[in-house]
Amino acid sequence: MDRIPILRMGEFLLVTIQVDMHDQLALTLQDDLTAQITRTGARGVLIDISSLDVVDSFIGRMLGSIASMARLMNAETVVVGMQPSVAITLVELGLTLHGIRTALDVEKGMALLRASAAGRRRA
Amino acid sequence: MPVLKEETVAIGSDADVVLVRQLVRRRAQELRFSLVDQTKLVTAASELARNALEHGRGGEMLLQVLQDPPRSGLRLVFADQGPGIANVELAMKDGYTTGGGLGLGLGGAKRLVNEFAVESTPGKGTRITVTKWH
Numbered sequence: 051m052d053r054i055p056i057l058r059m060g061e062f063l064l065v066t067i068q069v070d071m072h073d074q075l076a077l078t079l080q081d082d083l084t085a086q087i088t089r090t091g092a093r094g095v096l097i098d099i100s101s102l103d104v105v106d107s108f109i110g111r112m113l114g115s116i117a118s119m120a121r122l123m124n125a126e127t128v129v130v131g132m133q134p135s136v137a138i139t140l141v142e143l144g145l146t147l148h149g150i151r152t153a154l155d156v157e158k159g160m161a162l163l164r165a166s167a168a169g170r171r172r173a
Numbered sequence: 174m175p176v177l178k179e180e181t182v183a184i185g186s187d188a189d190v191v192l193v194r195q196l197v198r199r200r201a202q203e204l205r206f207s208l209v210d211q212t213k214l215v216t217a218a219s220e221l222a223r224n225a226l227e228h229g230r231g232g233e234m235l236l237q238v239l240q241d242p243p244r245s246g247l248r249l250v251f252a253d254q255g256p257g258i259a260n261v262e263l264a265m266k267d268g269y270t271t272g273g274g275l276g277l278g279l280g281g282a283k284r285l286v287n288e289f290a291v292e293s294t295p296g297k298g299t300r301i302t303v304t305k306w307h
């Protein structure tokens with residue numbers, strides 16, 4: 051597989067990472083997401099990493115840059131489903147995913163995105 | 174120390190970094206490392222394999238299964254013939270990078286394993302050995 055599919059759900063984009071990503075695949079995802087946000091005017095991006103059994107500094111950095119780019123395009127990013135062993139390892143590695151919102155699962159992540167989009171509409 | 178098994182993986186592309194992660198995961202599972210310890214070792218291996226690829230122009234990983242009863246362990250040796258590291262102490266510092274990275278790879282990998290050693294000669298290459306015991 052040389053692309054990770056991006057699903058559109060209303061005003062949000064949903065990405066489920068299911069493979070052990072090599073670096074190029076991660077970079078392609080970053081580009082594809084930026085293009086999709088521009089094209090669809092999406093207000094939020096939900097990235098499900100529950101099948102990832104390892105997140106190293108490269109993937110961590112990619113998640114961070116997706117979130118910053120999305121923010122520039124007025125879209126919020128939520129990362130969901132991080133495995134506890136991955137979270138423990140990230141702390142020891144020294145990688146703080148600051149600026150990235152997280153939620154336990156897809157449902158809670160969606161709720162977060164909806165609330166945030168509604169808040170921004172009122173503002 | 175008795176070495177039960179030895180295998181080598183060439184590191185020449187980012188697909189090889191994935192192979193490194195998969196092999197280390199499999200061997201750590203076979204040794205019944207806890208899930209957290211597996212994840213720590215695989216993450217350290219991923220950082221060091223990528224360093225060998227990006228900073229060392231490619232190299233290889235030697236994996237050894239160690240038997241030191243009652244302990245068993247996994248030792249990983251990452252070797253490349255790249256430019257070497259002029260100042261190892263500096264390179265180990267979190268946040269130090271000569272590329273566009275976060276500079277977390279070396280310091281982070283050290284925190285994720287039990288033993289960590291760097292040998293590097295400018296102009297000759299770099300060899301990093303890590304061991305995790307169970």
Ligand SMILES: Nc1ncnc2c1ncn2[C@@H]1O[C@H](COP(=O)(O)OP(=O)(O)OP(=O)(O)O)[C@@H](O)[C@H]1O
Nearest residue numbers: 224228229257264270271272274275276277278279
């Ligand atoms: N195998 C190597 N050969 C030559 N130089 C290396 C090697 N490994 C690391 N270095 C040097 O040490 C620095 C720090 O490495 P480290 O892995 O901590 O950070 P990084 O690779 O720059 O970024 P990150 O790993 O966070 O993406 C590198 O920028 C590089 O200059």
Ligand SMILES: [Mg+2]
Nearest residue numbers: 224274278279
């Ligand atoms: Mg590195």
